[in-house]
Amino acid sequence: MSFKPVCQYYLRGICKFGDGCRNSHPAGQEGSQARPGDRPVVAQAGPAGPGKAPVIFK
Numbered sequence: 001m002s003f004k005p006v007c008q009y010y011l012r013g014i015c016k017f018g019d020g021c022r023n024s025h026p027a028g029q030e031g032s033q034a035r036p037g038d039r040p041v042v043a044q045a046g047p048a049g050p051g052k053a054p055v056i057f058k
């Protein structure tokens, strides 16, 4: 059994273990889920009522 789960920290670009990490670091996926400074695009879909949060696709 050598299955290594994908490092969630690596996906966020905040893994501090680097090559020594015990989890998997798939190439090309760094920062694909959340990039600091990258604001999500919120579509303007009419007036939002109070307490109704906008739907944000990540």
Ligand SMILES: [Zn+2]
Pocket (backbone or CB within 6 Å): 007, 009, 010, 015, 016, 017, 018, 021, 022, 023, 024, 025
């Ligand atoms: Zn890692």
